[in-house]
Amino acid sequence: MSNSPTQIQLIQPDDWHLHIRDGEVMKDVLADTARQFARAIIMPNLKPPVTTVALANAYRTRIEANLKLLGIDSFTPLMTLYLTDNTSADEVRKAKAEGIAAFKLYPAGATTNSDEGVSDIQRCYQALEAMQAVGMPLLVHGEVTSTEIDIFDREAVFIDQVLDPLRKDFPGLKIVFEHITTKQAAHYVRDAVTGEKNTIAATITPQHLLLNRNAIFAGGIRPHNYCLPVLKREEHRVALLEAATSGNPRFFLGTDSAPHAKGAKEAACGCAGCYSAFNALGLYAEAFESVNQLDKLEGFASLFGPDFYSLPRNTKKITLRKQAQAVPTELPLGDATIVPLRAGETIAWTLV
Template sequence: MVDRLVIRRPDDWHLHLRDGAVLAAVAPESARHFARAIVMPNLVPPVLTGADARAYRARIEAALPPASGFTPLMTLYLTEQTDPADVVQAHRDGTVTAVKLYPAGATTNSASGVRDIRKVQPVLDAMAEAGLPLCVHGEVTDPEVDIFDREAVFIETVLDPLRARTPGLRVIMEHITTEDAVAYLRQGDETLAATVTTHHLMIDRNHILAGGIRPQYYCLPVAKRARHRDALVELVTRGHPRAFLGTDSAPHVDPLKLQPCGCAGIFSAPVTMACLAQVFDEAGALDRLEAFTSLNGPAFYGLPPSEETLTLVKDGPHPAPERLETGDGPVTVFDPGREILWRVQE
């Protein structure tokens, strides 16, 4: 029985660090276990230009512990006013690693997102030519579409036509949640990848709704039926080469989560690696954990994997920390809802 595992230091290809007091508290939590992270640009105001990205990166670096070794990889928030020349220049000078597409109204701080996808076609064409990846929040926002169907409808009506119009554009379907997304990824070519979150590998919609409403499990895209969760687990534990970790760790202070119209987001950074070791161990696939967390993402983005290592030890159970204190209030840490036997050896 394996009770100790050494892997290359992982990367997080979808991370929310926020700003201000919350940034100061949560940045060290991701720096503790991860080498790099794709940092989401949905601040208020959003990260729209190369200059915005450089300023935000400086704030992140100021919040990191000394000699953390953590590298924030910056993104731009795509709008219908985005300048293709600025995007390409920010990529060429090393400021940004990707551009993020939010359908307007799809999730937290997405009001500035795209309403008419064809209006950003010049940006997408420039990105395809420059080799700059597009990270996609894959949900439609049509109120006539059920929230549990929004990912599948987005793939059919928005993503597939977008990729057909823009051959060569490298696209990452972020935080996929459905069998539909798994099937689409498997049918795709080398320009298509997907990130999978820790929480979508561990919870389904019953965790949110059965026996009472549990707002700390509310996220977007919302967790789906158990069969969709199982499809995600199968995808990653069987080792699909273009599926990799994007935690979508998304901190909100409890007063913003625990209200009649609470914020969507799950803060999983402190417990992600222990949780993933548990998932892969239960699937008999610990030998594939490193590819999912540390190899597949760098390969798709054209970056070298980390030369540092991280050690996981199975000697639990280990209770998850309940919350992280920030200058703006407490942030509840993801509770996986099951016994976790693994921990990161600090």
């Protein structure tokens, strides 16, 4: 990576955690994403969820049709399957053979469209054994769902109750602890002992690097800063920023950009999710610059993700310029609108 105080050039990044939805809204989300990223891990929590290879292939076909309508031929969707209590070992082997990138673990009820997720991880052990055997990564939404556990503690409790036992039972299984939000998660991934090959990594979102939980309540309820896992205390944001900018290859970019129409967010029971696809790279650059670590951005954004997934690194270069960018107050989303992260504000870095 070459850079100056006003310009950064880096290998084109990938987004290792992305929601693009389906239907009319997909085209708008894809346009924002493909402007910045070469590839993206596509989340499977549609209605109904993408639980089989056949459903994933059909979803990929719809994505490719929208890319063609947009005239985009330089973006690759990396498909995933939604893990359930009933996922079979045969489906895992079929998924590997047909190029599915990973399986996604949603604890039932943990987040948007997760009601058909896993109720008890031990019900998935045959599928997990097959995943370990064929080298299929498991992507984890790391929160317990018990109402007895405070929402701000659910990630830390998940480490103790689910993730650590899971890794002991399947030491060869590659796991991505997605959108981590706590000091406990950052330190767990940083310090995890693995075998000869690294088997654990974590993605970090722009909102969790830039915001703490005060951002949800600044002058009133700020629904467009509400996501799951929820923003945490400042000490956790600082720990995440330290992890992301450390140069440790276990941490890489995953926006968890999650489009919800403005009306669905600004509602009596608003949806969880921040929309960062519009300006994600500028947001990440701002976070890295805040601790004078812009030289570490290329590893986090462009190198460590493909290395963990055993995929080739991209070769195309992109340029970010230190140039103020006004974030629109709203963007089109199908026949509705969406409010992007930092709407109405200015960010310091712009993709050339």
